[in-house]
Amino acid sequence: MTTEALIWLIPLPPVLAFFLIVLFTNKNKALSHGLAVGAAFLSWLGSMIVFVRALGVEHLGEHPFESSVNWLPIGDTWFRIGVLIDPTGAAVLFFVSITIFMIFLYSVGYQNFGQPQGGNDVKGLPPHGATVEEHGHKHVVPSVEPMYSRFFAFLGLFAFGMYVLVVSDNLLTFFVGWEIMGLCSYLLIGFWYAKPSARDAAVKAFMTTRIGDVFMLLGIAYLYSATGTLSFREIFTEETLQVLATTMTPVLGLSAAGLIGLLLFIGTVGKSAQFPLHVWLPDAMEGPTPVSAMIHAATMVSAGVYAVIRMFPLITADFTGHGLTTTMSIIAFIGAFTALFAATIAVAQNDIKRVLAYSTISQLGYMIAALGIGAYVAAAFHLITHAFFKALLFLGSGSVIHGMEHGVLHTGNHHVDPQNMFNMGGLRRKMPITFWTFLIGGFALSGFPLITAGFWSKDEILADAFGHGHLWVFGTLAIAAFLTAFYTMRQITLTFLGEPRTKEAEHAQETPWTMTVPLIILSIFAIGYGWVGIPEHFPGLGGLVPNWFHEFVGGTLAEHPEALAFNWIPLITSLTVALGGLFFGWLVYRNVNSVSEDKLQIPLLKNKYYFDEAYDFLFVKPAYWVAETLVSRWMDQGLIDGILHIFGPVTDKIGSFIRKYIDLLIVNEAVGDGSYKVTWWFGRNLRTVQTGRIQQYLMFALFVFMLVGAALYFYFRYFRQLA
Amino acid sequence: MVPLSWYLILAAALFSIGLFGVLSRRNAVAILLGIELMLNSVNINLAAFWRYGNVLDMAGQVFAIIVFAVAAAEVAVGLALVISVYRKRNTVIADDIDMMKW
Secondary structure, eight states, X not given: OOHHHHHHHTTHHHHHHHHHIIIIITTOHHHHHHHHHHHHHHHHHHHHHHHXXXXXXXXXXXXXXXXXXXXXXXXXXXEEEEEEEOHHHHHHHHHHHHHHHHHHHHHHHHTTTTSOOOSSOOTTSOOOOEEEEETTEEEEEOOOOTTHHHHHHHHHHHHHHHHHHHHBSBHHHHHHHHHHHHHHHHHHHTSSTTSHHHHHHHHHHHHHHHHHHHHHHHHHHHHHHHHXXXXXXHHTSHHHHHHHHHOBOSSTTXXXXXXXXXXXXXXXXXXXXXXXXXXXXXXGGGSOHHHHHIIIIISHHHHHHHHHHHTHHHHTTTOOSSXXXXXXXXXXXXXXXXXXXXXXXXXXXXXXXXXXXXHHHHHHHHHHHHHXXXXXXXXXXXXXXXXXXXXXXXXXXXXXXXXXXXXXXXXXXXTSOTTBGXXXXXXXXXXXXXXXXXXXXXXXXXXXXXXXXXXXXXXXXXXXHHHTTOHHHHHHHHHHHHHHHHHHHHHHHHHHSSOOSSHHHHTOOOOOHHHHHHHHHHHHHHHHGGGGGOOTTOTTTBTTBOOHHHHHHHTXXXXXXXXXXXXXXXXXXXXXXXXXXXXHHHHHHTTOOSGGGOTTOOHHHHTGGGHHHHHIIIIIHHHHIIIIIIIIIIIIIIIIHHHHHHHHHHHHHHHHHIIIIIIIIIIIIIIIIHHHHHHHHHHHHHGGGOOOOHHHHHHHHHHHHHHHHHHHHHIIIIISOOO | OOOXXXXXXXXXXXXHHHHHHHHHOOBHHHHHHHHHHHHXXXXXXXXXXXXXSOTTOOHXXXXXXXXXXXXXXXXXXXXXHHHHHHHHHSOOXXXXXXXXXX
C-alpha cells in the first residue's frame, strides 16, 4: 500500500469503532472495548508505518506525503481535501497515536472492566461499588461503569477528530476535526451527566472553546477570501505569503498575514486554554480521568498548539528576524503570561487532577510563548515531550484516584475525597508502579536535568528565548519553571511520600495491568524522547547523539532554522530552577500533614485569582440579565406582549362596533327583518285581490290586456315604424 | 267581393259579445257559451285573413281547425266540471263558487 493511501486510512478505524459500538455492540462490554482498543491499535500501527517511512525520505519538508481529491464543487473549480504528512505532521502523528492507544488501553482498567455490576449504580454517575460475598463475609469491590460501551464510543470519535486534524492538508478539514473534538470534549466531560458539576463543566468547556472557534472561523474565512485556497501547501508558497504579508488591514496596523494569524491564534487560545479563555480546563477534570488525559495530553490542547505550529509560516510571514511583529508579540505575551499565571494557581490547589490541569495550562503557555518568539522546533519538541509526560501524569493520577477509591470502598467512609492530596500520603509503598512512573512524569514536567525529556525541551525554549534576546520571556518562563518544579514536588511529596494521613490511604491498592502497562510505556517515552533532541553544542553530551529532532522537524520550514550557539546562562538557570524547585517543594511539604499547615493556601491563588467569579460577574450575570430581564421581561413581556395586548381590546372594540351598527342594524334589521316585513306587508295588502271570483279575475286580465295593448300600440306607432 | 274589414268588424263584434257574456253572466254554462263565441270570432278572423292573403298557404285553415278541436275539448272538460260542481254544491252560479279566495 502506498504511504498516501495509508494516511487516508489512519483516521478511519476509530470512527468505524464508534459507529459499530453505537449501533450494534453497545450491550456487550467486552466486544465494545475490543473494537475501540483494536481500532486505536490499527491507527497506531498505520501511524507507525507512516512515521517510519517518513524517516526514510530525504528532504521530506520539500516533498511531503500528500494526496487530495475533489470534494466540493465551487463555481468552476473544486474545493480539494486531502492528507499531508510533513516532518512536523509525522512527529505529531507519532505521539498522538501512542498516547491515544495507551489511553484506550488504560480506560479498560479505569472503568473497572471485569468487575461486577454495582447494585446502586445508575447511568450518569460514577460507579459506587458492588457488594460481594466471599468466604462467608461481605465486602465492597469496585463496580463496572454502567455506560461502559458509550465511553469507548465517545473515545473513538474523539480519536477520529484528532487524527483528521493531524493528517489534514487544508484548514477546513482541520477545523472539522477540531470541532469534532470540541463536541467529544463536551460529551466526555459531561459523561457523568447526573452530576450537576460535570454538566456545568461540560457546558463551560463547550462555550469557552466556542468563543475561540468563532474567531478561528473568521480567520479561515478571511484567509479563504484573501487567497482563494485553504490548502497548507498552497498558502505557504513564497508568493502567497509575500502578498499576505504586504497587504495591510485597518485592524491595529496588522498585515493580512498578521491578522489572520491572530484570529487563528484566538482559536488556539480557546482550545489550548490560554489566558483569558483558560477557565474551562480545570473544570474539565469532572470527566473520567482517561478523558482528562485525552483532552490535556494527547489531543485537544495539543491540537491548539499544533494549529499555531501548522500556521507558523503564515504568522511569521512578515517577520524579518529582528523585532517581533505585533501578532508574534501578542502570542509571546499571552504564552509567557499564561505559563507564569497558571503555575502560581497550581501551587495552591489540593485536588491531584487540578494541579495537573493548571500545570497543563502553564506548559501550553510555554509552547505558545516559544512560537511567539519564533522558536518553532523548540515548541514542537516541547509539545511532544509534554504530551508524553502529561499523559503519563494524568493516567498516573487516575491510577492514584482508583487506588484511593479502593481504600474508600474498603472503609466505607464516602466523605473522604479520593482526589484530595491531603487525604493521601505514603502511597509509594501501596502503589509502587504508579509511584515510580508518576515520579518519572513529575521529574520530566519539572525538567529534571539530563535524563528526562522535559529538561531538553524546556531548556531549548529557554535557550531560544535567551539567545534571541527576548529576556522578558526568558525571565517569565524561568520563574514559571521554578514554580512548576515546586508544585510538582509538592504533589509527589503529599501523595506518595511520608506516612498515610487517612485510613483510606492505608488501604489503597495497586491498579490492574491494563492501567499500569500504559504508565510504564509512557514513562519510557517521558525519559527517552528527550534524547532525540539534545542540542549539538551541549557540553559533554552534545554530538554524541545527533540532534535528530531539530533536523527532522526543522526541515518542515522553508528556511531551515539554525542550531543555536550554546550559552551557559540559560542552562544554569534551567538547572537552578528545576533542582531548586524540586528541593524546595520537598523541603516545605515533607512535614505537612494537614491543609492548615500549608502556608500557600492563599485565598487569591486558591480561588484562581477569582477568574470564575469575575467572568460570572462580567459575562454570565449580564447574559442572564439580558435573557431574563431585558429580553424576557422587558422586550417579550413588556413590549411585544404589550403590543399584543393592545390588539385584543382594539379588535374587540372594532368587532362590537361592526356587530352593533352593521350586523345588528343593517344586516339583521334592515336586510333580514326588512325584507320579511316588506314581503309580509305586500302579501297582507295584496291578498284582498284574491276574491275567488272568476269574473273579477277576467276583468283584471282584460284591464291589463288593454293596458299592455295600448302601450304596445303607442310604442309601435310612435317609436318603431312597422315596415 | 265583400271587403276584409266587414269580416273583421263582424269578428270584433262577435268577440265583444262573447267577452261581455263571459264577464257579465252569472251562470257558468253561459260563461262557457261566451268563450265559444270569442273562439269562433277568432276563427272568422283566421279564415278571412287566409282568404285575403296567400290562398296556397294552408296555415290559416289549419289553425282554425285546431281551434275547433281545442274548443271541443275545452267545452267537454268545462261542462264536466260544471256538472261536478253542481252535484257537490247544487249551484252553477260563478259568484257562489268562491272557495279559492284568501
